[in-house]
Amino acid sequence: MNPWPFVIAAYAVTIGATGALIGWAYAGMRRAETAADELNRQ
Amino acid sequence: MHAFANPTRFLRLARPATGWLLAIGAVLAGAGMVAGLTLTPPDYLQGETVRILYIHVPAAWLGMAGWMGIAAASFSQIVWRHPLAAVAGRAVAPAGAVFAFVCLVSGSIWGRPTWGTWWEWDGRLTSMLILFFLYLGYIALAAAERERGGEGRIAAIFGLIGAINLPVIHYSVLWWRTLHQGQSISLTGSTIAPALLWPLPLTMLGFTALFVAAVLMLMRKDLAEGKVEARLRRAARS
Numbered sequence: 001m002n003p004w005p006f007v008i009a010a011y012a013v014t015i016g017a018t019g020a021l022i023g024w025a026y027a028g029m030r031r032a033e034t035a036a037d038e039l040n041r042q
Numbered sequence: 043m044h045a046f047a048n049p050t051r052f053l054r055l056a057r058p059a060t061g062w063l064l065a066i067g068a069v070l071a072g073a074g075m076v077a078g079l080t081l082t083p084p085d086y087l088q089g090e091t092v093r094i095l096y097i098h099v100p101a102a103w104l105g106m107a108g109w110m111g112i113a114a115a116s117f118s119q120i121v122w123r124h125p126l127a128a129v130a131g132r133a134v135a136p137a138g139a140v141f142a143f144v145c146l147v148s149g150s151i152w153g154r155p156t157w158g159t160w161w162e163w164d165g166r167l168t169s170m171l172i173l174f175f176l177y178l179g180y181i182a183l184a185a186a187e188r189e190r191g192g193e194g195r196i197a198a199i200f201g202l203i204g205a206i207n208l209p210v211i212h213y214s215v216l217w218w219r220t221l222h223q224g225q226s227i228s229l230t231g232s233t234i235a236p237a238l239l240w241p242l243p244l245t246m247l248g249f250t251a252l253f254v255a256a257v258l259m260l261m262r263k264d265l266a267e268g269k270v271e272a273r274l275r276r277a278a279r280s
Contacts, residue, residue, distance in 0.1 A: 001155050003089055003090040003091040003155050004090060006091055006094070006151050006152070006154060006155050007079070007090055007091060007093050007094060009151050010094045010097060010098070010147075010148040010151040010152065011075065011079070011094075011097060013144060013147050013148060013151070014097040014101065014144050014148060015075075017140050017143065017144050018071075018140070018144070018249065018252055020140075021136070021137060021140045021256050022064070022252060022255065022256055022259075025136075025137075025255075025256045025259035025260050025263070026259055028259070028260065028263040029259040029260070029262045029263040029266070031263075032262070032263040032264075032266035032267045032270070033262060033263075033266045035266065035267075035270050036266040036267075036269045036270050039269075039270055039273050
């Protein structure tokens with residue numbers, strides 16, 4: 001059995017899930033802090 | 043700890059720390075993964091599949107550490123009513139759930155060429171799956187409680203009760219000797235050859251930094267949303 005497809009799949013899942021978590025957290029934080037800053041300016 | 047329970051003080055520290063943790067985490071995790079894929083020798087028994095170690099072990103550690111964080115936040119919320127404790131618990135839960143999921147999936151992928159099966163109802167695998175479901179339960183409970191305007195005490199009690207699963211995960215390989223291998227890394231040493239082991243601290247530190255960065259960003263999001271909601275409520279009343 002060729003082990004590389006398994007190794008690549010495991011790394012792809014890890015990088016994809018970590019990237020998605022970071023991207024989701026960053027987008028949510030930016031959106032919320034921008035809304036709070038706009039409210040402060042009003 | 044008590045000093046950082048003040049949201050203003052927390053934000054003063056969290057804003058610069060987020061960027062640093064993201065940068066350090068990306069560099070260390072990236073370097074560890076590249077080293078694990080290209081610079082270490084294959085294992086004499088498992089061959090190339092041993093390279094999954096460098097992502098599976100940090101994911102398992104962070105899946106469990108996340109619930110330790112939830113339990114600590116729950117305890118400080120119930121005992122000291124820290125204003126940031128519920129915010130911290132809600133922020134740790136999705137990050138912990140992601141790494142528990144990565145641990146389960148990478149372990150399953152590792153199991154197929156090594157054990158000849160994608161899944162086995164082994165003590166370690168089953169207790170880790172229970173941890174993942176506990177995260178989903180905590181996320182749903184904390185969100186529902188926040189929507190109702192609650193303080194998050196029910197979620198905190200759930201967080202403390204769920205911590206019972208942590209020693210079960212840790213000792214599962216000793217209590218039920220089935221398919222998952224025994225403990226090979228402890229605080230006192232490791233049974234893994236140094237030639238294979240050295241990239242692991244890099245990915246452990248790197249993914250931990252990314253985990254903390256994600257938690258800080260989710261806490262900042264929660265605090266900013268809380269500020270907007272409070273202002274809108276005040277405006278609606280006047």
